[in-house]
Amino acid sequence: MIVCVAVVGHQNNPLYIQSFTEADDALKLHHIVHCSLDVVDERVNNPKKSSPTLNETFLGLLYPTENYKVYGYLTNTKVKLILVTTDLDVRDADVRNFFRKFHAAYVDAVSNPFHVPGKKITSRTFAERVSTIVKSFGLSSAS
Amino acid sequence: MAPVAPRSGDVIFANVERVNAELFTLTYGAIVRQLLTDLEEVDEVNKQLDQMGYNIGVRLIDEFLAKSNVSRCVDFKETAEVIAKVGLKMFLGITATVTNWDVEGTTCSLILEDNPLVDFVELPDTCQGLNYCSILSGVVRGALEMVSMKTEVTWLRDMLRGDDAFELQLKLLKRVPEEYPYKDDE
């Protein structure tokens, strides 16, 4: 189950963060997202030369904690997309598929002429779309 | 010589030079946002967009007539159908339904369920008075004026404000005889 997703600007400014848990652990999740940003920077600034993922937007598993797995994605415009899940057995294809849809939703949200670059994404359409994507996570990797 | 048959909107659209709609949609959005910054008043922005549309309509009518082979419409009913099925199609790739005719046959509505102007657009709460699509009503008014019809074109429903469709009302005010082209006397 996805417990948290986030969009973070190129100066590590949060543009959108949403948790999907019943429990009151938003603060903890925000902290996890925050910590993951350093890992993203680390990955991007010191890429493993042998890595096949060099410059690929999908950064893969950033770090596992005791209870969570954190995945990252970095767009060409230096926007970070973060996914936190409690699933232990996550398929790579599902995560990639999630980020592809999440990225598309983000791009449409910032295509709104009234969106100000660098400002928080307040669009209701975006929030609904993200929630749908989150719910469909792992159900089918075919689409 | 037999008159050339008017061409369908689909055929014309397939043959005109086209570009991906994103460029158009985003350019229009950027214009609206810049106008809001520069003119401040939402009403002024509505007026300016309508005026820009009018200027465009005045110019585009020639391209429309040349490419559509539409010569002269019998009545306003036919005019409205031509706008809905040929005009909108050849420029925006969409069609509209014509409905809500009054008994005199001078007022009707075009219903648009799809509109490339508003892709990605969400109105902020501060802009609720904005008629985002004002440019389109201006285009229709300008184009019709070039073919001797003075009209009033108004948005009645707007999906950006939560309505279930876009409704553009066309009201024919007067026909100007062809021999005396309408001169702006406002």
Add this chain to the structure above:
Amino acid sequence: MYHVNLIEQFDRGVEEMGREVSESCVESLVTEIVSSYCNGFYADKPELAARRIEAIGFQVGHQLSERYTMDRPRFTDHLEAIKFICKDFWSEVFKKQIDNLKTNHRGTFVLQDNRFRWLSRMSVDPSIETLGSIQDPSAMAENKAAQAIGMHLYFPCGIIRGALSNLGIPCAVSADISNLPACSFVIRIKA
């Protein structure tokens, strides 16, 4: 200036087109932006009009670069990003690629489009036909038609600057029309 080969790597197949509109729609909008700002509210302040037109282009370029880079790996350097502008980006917007790319390898890039679509298709003053022969830049500056074209070009200059800025490359962009209908865009990357 060194010539940069544009025919290599990254050539993507023609993608399926999404929604389309007639090209006249885009051209009509650009014409109206220019006439509204130059003849309307900023008639006596051409530099202000220019800045507004450029700002509209900037927003469009900023958003387009977000959309057009969606399915590709991140660029490793400035040159790669500029090549993207010359090829994929230009093709989406102008239906052709940039014909010639040059750089001094010190942050200046010159993108030449031999037949810039918005000038060749747009109805600008007919006297522009004679402009190609004007060699003296100061004579050109006095030419009204050249000024009108110049105003039109603030929009694509803004688009390029917006696109690059969103890709993390702050720059200044200007246009050179001394070779009409060719048009060159000069990008100076800010250190």
